Amino acid sequence: MPAGAARADNPVVQTIYTADPAPMVYNGRVYLYTGHDEDGSTYFTMKDWRVFSSADMVNWTDHGSPMSISTFSWASQDAWAGHTVYRNGKFYWYVPVKDRASGQMAIGVGVSTSPTGPFSDALGRPLVRNGEIDPNVFIDDDGQAYLYWGNPNLWYVKLNSDMISYSGSPTQIPLTTAGFGTRTGNASRPTLYEEAPWVYKRGSLYYNVYAAKCCSEYIAYSTAPGPTGPWTFRGTVMPTQGSSFTNHPGIVDFNGGSYFFYHNGALPGGGGFTRSVAVEKFSYNADGTIPVMNMTTTGAPQIGTLNPYVRQEAETIAWESGVETEPSTEGGMNVGFIENGDYIKVKGVGFGSGASSFSARVASAASGGRIELRLGGTGGTLVGTCTVPGTGGWQSWTTVTCPVSGATGTQDLYLRFTGGSGNLFNVNWWQF
Structure with missing residues (x-):
């Protein structure tokens, strides 16, 4: 490889194709939960999920595949974009898979007592099923957990404290142009919202970062005074770029910095069905807005050093x-x-x-x-x-x-x- 490429640190994993990053901070490390695009894929051919972790944001440890389609006896295929949260001493991994009985996409839940698994099916059946994808879970300051998901719509439901059941019915978040921007040339989808919601809170403001428009997607975001809205469109986080027609956001704060995870097709053989996760460090603007970021091969700066005198x-x-x-x-x-x-x-x-x-x-x-x-x-x-x-x-x-x-x-x-x-x-x- 040329020397320039050898110095690059994005994408963060080069041994396999990874997609749909879901970072989680736990016990002094960032755990990165990803999908896995099969080599040579010509569709979203995905059979398992993967976990990586890092204490310094540049050296990533491969923890293998602690969960796959076979974890869910009721699922037939499509190990697509998931999200993991920690609560009650357990790790809950929410994933969209194809429900064998109905043929619809449904949301399943894996559970483990370790961030690296192995994960088992928490329910033995779907948690929710309406044919839509891309689950994301946010636990508010008051302890109330919300599950968000959806493409072409945007849904939420209030999870109970056990994290594997819910109260009330799944509710659609109104996709208004004031809330999610204006898409042109698609009468059936008037807003920019496409898929992959990532909801979190910073100070008193709620953020929803998501894949916008199609295809190719870019990353946009909206903010709200509460976890279910009303949402206000705020603009672009990452413009369309990077030789993958999808993108997928994940944002965490770690060790005093803020980090934006995404995917592209930057590895050899990479493209829309052979994607790779990458990361950028960023700082919020003084008014709380997110700056526009571009993909780099540099990646995030290292935190500290790696100790060679331990195994x-x-x-x-x-x-x-x-x-x-x-x-x-x-x-x-x-x-x-x-x-x-x-x-x-x-x-x-x-x-x-x-x-x-x-x-x-x-x-x-x-x-x-x-x-x-x-x-x-x-x-x-x-x-x-x-x-x-x-x-x-x-x-x-x-x-x-x-x-x-x-x-x-x-x-x-x-x-x-x-x-x-x-x-x-x-x-x-x-x-x-």
């Missing part, structure tokens, strides 16, 4: 080339499908006064290879090389250690993999 999962990645991840027999995920010249970049590693050795948990059903430890780039300063032996299996794990010299200060670390042809070895974790 780091190999699937904690700022940027990579050529590798994939898979479930590990030792728990979590490992990096695999490593071939000669592939690499992983870990950004902003705080070596301090210097590292003396490097250890990695590795496995190989082939003859192994080498891990080159380089600083600043794939051709950067070589501070150590670890030899990986054949171990007799892709999940037959052993730990290798090698000396390190010259790794000091804060550096971008590149794990560059070398060896013969074909798949070389797998890596589960590493530590200096």
Whole structure:
């Protein structure tokens, strides 16, 4: 890859195609819940959901797929855009799937006691079903939770405190041009609202950020004095761009900053059905309005540094080339499908006064290879090389250690993999 691309950190995941970001802050990390576009898709062919997390907004850990269509026995297909919230010591993941019995899109709920799952079907049936999609849940200051969803309409219902039942009936939010802007050339859809509502509160103001117009979509927003309106159209958050004809917003505050997540088609092979999640840091204007943002390859700045002297999962990645991840027999995920010249970049590693050795948990059903430890780039300063032996299996794990010299200060670390042809070895974790 050209050096410029190697320095980029957007999209935040490069091992698979991801879509429809739903960020959630929990216990000092941002958890990112996404859809998963299958390689080579020519439609929204989506079979499972994925979870990633980060403490620094640049190095993202892959937690695999804790929920899929098969989680819901009543669902037939379409693992589309969901949203996760934490309440009562549990994590609730609201997702649109196709209901086998009716053939309609319906909203199901997965539940887990861990942010990374596994998730199980909380109800054994849909929570609501009216053929519409894109659930979003907001818990107000008074404890009342609201479920929003809809395309072509916009609906809400008040959730009970158990988060898996509701009071009253689903109610349509009036889609007025004052509330959601004016769309031209589509008599059946007079407003800009398309889909993907993301409702939250900041101060005394309620925000609804959503995908606008079609197709191609952009991101717009409206505000209101209350969680159900009346809404006032406020304008554009992100103009149409980025080689995907859909977009999907998610906004969180984390560690004193505000972050806007979206998707595009920026990866190789990317497009409208092979999308990738990206993120920008932003600051609200003094009057509470959201600034207009454009997609970048830079992404968000790093918060702090990454500590190399504690065990780091190999699937904690700022940027990579050529590798994939898979479930590990030792728990979590490992990096695999490593071939000669592939690499992983870990950004902003705080070596301090210097590292003396490097250890990695590795496995190989082939003859192994080498891990080159380089600083600043794939051709950067070589501070150590670890030899990986054949171990007799892709999940037959052993730990290798090698000396390190010259790794000091804060550096971008590149794990560059070398060896013969074909798949070389797998890596589960590493530590200096």
